[in-house]
Amino acid sequence: MASRMVGGAALGSALFISGAALAEDALKLTELSPNGADACFGRVYDAAHLKAHSHQKVARIFFYYGHDPVSRPNEEPSTLGDAAYNGFLTTTVRGAKKPEWAAGWCNKEDPGDKASGIHCGMECDRTLASLKVDDKGRLILSDLQPDVYLDAGAEEGLGKAKYNEQALGSEDDNFRLDPMPAATCKAEFARIDPIDPALGAPLRERLKPDQPFCYGRDYDAEHLKSHPDQVTQSIRVFRGPIELASFAASGDAANWPDGADIAVSVTTRQKGAKVTQTYSCQGEADQWRCSASSKMSDFACDISQKEIFLKRGASATVMLANPNSALAIVDLCSKAAGGKTKSDDKIYRLNPMPQSACTP
Template sequence: MAFRGWKTLAGAGFGAVLLGALAGSAVADDTLKLTELSPNGADACFGRVYDAAHLKAYPKQKVARIFFYYGHDPVSRPNEEPPANQDTSYNGFLTTTVRGAKKPEWASSWCNKSDPSDPSSGIGCGMDCDRSLASLKVDDKGKLLISGLSPDVYLDPDASESMSKAEYARQQLGSGDDNFKLDPMPADTCKAEFARIDPIDPALGDPLRVRLKPDQPFCYGRDYDDAHLKSHPNQMTQSIRVFRGPIELASFAADGDKANWPDGADIAVSVTTRQKGARVTQTYSCQGEADQWRCAASSKMSDFSCDITQKEIFLKRGANGTMMLANPNSSLAIVDLCSKAAHGKTKSDDKVYRLQAMPQSACAP
């Protein structure tokens, strides 16, 4: 993805709409149905780590470590935000580490018989956006054969158009990354491998849904001094506030559902730029997604009246009680979100902010 570290709908399978008939019967009753992969219905793990001799003999293979987990989500953790409209049909999880990489990449899928009426048919694994992950088969020795693995399995569907050819080729898997044969392994081995993707940082503390209560106001912000602005000449933001005040609390009290907090929570973002010096405020409506809040610009209580629902920001817990705000798509209210200047990718330094907790008075109008 273009904005590493912040999950969007195209990445990691969170919050996306599932397509195809395969999704309907995967783990609806919490039972693993594919006995070839899991004879006893328990979570199953397959993996292989290639040694230096193998990699030297196969220079077109980028993958140095590969694991496939058939079972329940090994990546999401209890202290993350639950995905919006969480879908339990994902039952196949692939993770690979390419040569020289410090941690793995991963993809989620749902796996079923290619032909449910034919017990001898192979296993197909589908992904979001009507894509295929791979075909699976277990041989007579219990090894898992993976074929048909697309080299762009970890890339967004539109990556070929949004990336240069060189960058697209760099992020793809190699031409030799297919037809893998994986050994059966204990489920804990796969869980440990997937844990390498996003290790828990104790300094992060509770997720935002726990730290921030539905019936309590909050105020986070940052004021940038002259020294900082001088060293960041492309930064427009002089002061920023993210808050929930009486208006946002009343809105959630009237229409919100505490059981699904933070889905439907309104937040306000105010920005003062050093060019104009006037504060601009925009309201966003949020939902929990993975370890972040995904917030779409709202017409409620905003300075703008055009259709801005596709303008988004992301909130994420930071270390030691801070809050991170990401603005990857020029969706922050630095300029009129209805103007042409607000379209396209953010080109300035106004992309990611580390905000400190502030007294509520610091966010007052």
């Protein structure tokens, strides 16, 4: 499947400058928002309409003009959202469980002409949609491209059959959307990536850039007996004085957790010796992606491709994923460490511990 374009993704510097400039006019399209507030338009098609329009895939469509309704508190630094986009589109096709979405920036096609239409552009000089409001306040959305959610050039890469399967239908254009409360659009966009209340606050809020933390687990004999392929006897994930000082010297709190160092100490039941490895992390959707670093490392080779992933778990726990032998349960420089982890040392549920439990 071709990779989908993600609205609100990091932009190139030129695009960001353009988006930031456009943000100054974010809510000045009075046709869409007469009072300057966020504006919502949408439509949900009933079974009779869809039966009569067999080539229309879209069953639900909403357009939101204003501040980012998609981004939620997650692990990525939330620095570009409002600066880059002011138009947000989400559609749900027949049979889909949740929507897809795209974002762009909307402006008058001719700023000097009050009667001019509105054009919403996307990155790579693509069109998100053309907009106008009729005399009843309904939004007419046109020029919606079939590949709006696909990468540029997807038709060539996918082939005609796959492209037609993933693209929108031939009747998915010229939508007439009714004005709705802003909360209605926000609720619709929330369907894209629902929040699980059991997980609590994201790690980037729970773990502060200037505060230490310690998570870990010690496995007892009963657990190890029932998991004979598990090498790890004890594990700690922490930020202590060294990691805090490193971030204070070169980190950017506004982009937390990007650039955050964490240390992972592991004791294996075969060797019984504790090995510590440092990782440098960045926020990525709902997780921290952490690459092995030479800092505080017991290994001298290039191990930057060795990665672990941190996610928030239920009841204040932290989940650590080690899919590619990225923990120091083996020599990270050895060829044997280059394959997939073939043991029970793949996923750890770690509990909060006092800082003293992570003291080297």
